[in-house]
Amino acid sequence: MDLKFRNKRISGILTVLPKRIVPFEEEMGDYNFPEKKSLRLKKVMGYNTHRIAAEGQCSSDFCIHGLQYLFDRSLLDKDSIDALLFVSQSPDYYLPPTSNLIQGHFGLKHDMICLDINQGCAGFEIGLIQAFMLLEQESINRVVLLNADVLSPKVSKHDRNSRPLMGDAASITIVDSCDNGEDILCSVNMDGTGAKAIMIPAGGFRIPSTPETAIEQEDVAGNSRSLNNLVMQGDDVFNFAQREVPPMILHLLERANLSANDIDWYMFHQPNKFMLNKLADAIGIPYEKMPSNIVENFGNASGVTVPTCITYNLGEKLTEHTYKMCMAGFGVGLTWSSILINVGKLNFNRIIDF
């Protein structure tokens, strides 16, 4: 689905990362594979270190820490927030919405909207699109988009498919109304027939978590996980991304009447380096325009990878300069989405640890 917005801008991005750094080698012994094979994959997939939340830390804790940081430094005015979006697959509770909990924690004004959105890999794009839609309303001038996931407790330590690439993190993106007259082109697509390609089978209402669902079983490849753990059909997800993402990006460029080279930065979701490089090849993007260093340094924190890619690779540069950016997310849902937008002159663009 093609969408188009005007007169909206991103005015600040903050990434909040767990302090705990876990090297791939430290966990290699947990996997049921020869060391040589694991090290070979480390190179190809870009496994290196990932950030894992401390026990008991939830997604909302990272958001609250980041928001407090912004309030304390006068980088964000509490009263200016008209909407709070929390995009995550790891809410604090089934109910109430985590966005309401965060609103309550800070005593934000009542004249606002709080929304939880269950999205993952494309969560930054879906969140931005929702923010743009809200900003179409005259009474909404500022949306605070929270992308956060702490999924490490749900990934088996004996699952080499998923564990090495998993990361926990949160990001806070300020999205404002403005009068710059610039178009923002978006694409959003979903295919629920592939919904079970990435899932946590037990723990919801369909299959409640029980002692039986917590029993680990070994799959044909030698990974062990329980029904309480995240399971990913890696082949299906890889093939889906290679099939759907390049045409989506080429169509977006065509709508903007731009060539692949006209874009300054391609900030894509980062499941692993191999997949990203293959996408870059298919679209005709030079690797230097598509940073692929997030999974190797921080891990894949679902919808937080794209904002982390922006804060890590551009940092303070983005407070002075403006770049034409193509963002894309793809994965759980299955969902694939992209946005073509000018991003620059931000009030802040940085990473903090928590």
Next chain:
Amino acid sequence: MTMKEKIVDILTELRPEFDFSEDVDFIEEGMLDSFDVVSLVDELEAQFNIKISGVDVIPENFSTIDNIIHLLKKNGAE
């Protein structure tokens, strides 16, 4: 060294416990899993100085030596 010999060498280095000169389906027989395929693509690209398209990274293309040869030739290997 022929292309076939080179491929068998790469596969054997990857999974030394199996005999890749046998005429069997490597995927169906469990001789290669999806992560082996990823490592194999990386090695084939380096050894044959080619790029294998992402849409071609599907199990069928790596199930036999003949299929791998076909894939390599399609992507410009000589």
